[in-house]
Amino acid sequence: MKSQKQANAARRQGLKALSALGLCAMAWTTPVMAQSWPEKPVRLVVNFAPGGAADVLARAILPQLSQTLGQPVVIENKPGAGGNIGIAETVRASKDGYTLLLSSGGAITINPMIYGKLPYDPARDLTPVAAMARIHVYLETHPSVPAKNVAEFIQYLKANPGKISYGSPGQGSSPHLAGEMFKRMAGVDAVHAPYRGAAPALNDVVSGQLQYWFDPGPGLKHVDAGKLRLLAVGSPKRSPQYPNVPTLAESGLPGFDADTLFGIYAPTGVPDAVVAKVRDGIARALEQKAVLDIIASLGATPAAMTRKQFVDHHAIERERFADLVASIGLKAE
Structure with a gap:
């Protein structure tokens, strides 16, 4: 009986040792994987149709982002359901950084308020990576x-x-x-x-x-x-591109502000080192005159934000639009 207990204890100790080895291996391989990433083309999902602001921004950053990462970045437009189809595509992807999302902030923060049966929770299943541009209307x-x-x-x-x-x-x-x-x-x-x-x-x-x-x-x-x-x-300030055009706030609707941020997201679980590489690529793209000219052509402005500011911005947007969504009873299926 004693020898059986000793055998069971030894087995448990062996399992613990294997588990510890596994955790050590994961801790060692994750940074190594991140250092070698990317080793193949990266897919950038755009959750709106070609020709829209998200698509234009994606194609603007494509050359510089590909150069920074050292691999081609391939755009895939996945429009529909207010951006939900592209978001779901990204959430389902492997957490290895080879699938990223370029989306409007509204699709991330507003959609959960108006769509009753989303198969994901953006706040839980997506990681905000980098803000790109403040889109004015x-x-x-x-x-x-x-x-x-x-x-x-x-x-x-x-x-x-x-x-x-x-x-x-x-x-x-x-x-x-x-x-x-x-x-x-x-x-x-x-x-x-x-x-x-x-x-x-x-x-x-x-x-x-x-x-x-x-x-x-x-x-x-x-x-x-x-x-x-x-x-x-429809912004708090006049557009630099159209300085003689008044804001709606100046035109008798005080407090009118319908701006939104567009940015890059990754499935939650992508290694931090990979997120940092993507952020670096976006930062470099936003330094290029050609990219800034395209952002200006949309009447937009570049969004220089820390990652924390970008993450925190989502909570601000949810609070800002919650009353409007509720007051008009906005629902979509």
């Missing part, structure tokens, strides 16, 4: 709308309740929330038309099928060409 109308400024536009909407339509890249997107914020603060009624991305929404505003929208940037070239009319900026 611009109130633009089709030239057929008889309004030259915000006050005239509000009067026009009040004279046509429920008859005027505005587009957005999708439910819960920052342009959609800007539209709802505008309706609420201005006391007007308009019909929301959600699209699968900014590009198709823009096409219908330019063609006149929609009367207005809150542009996250791609439509500014049509403003410059005279195909759209820019009435105001």
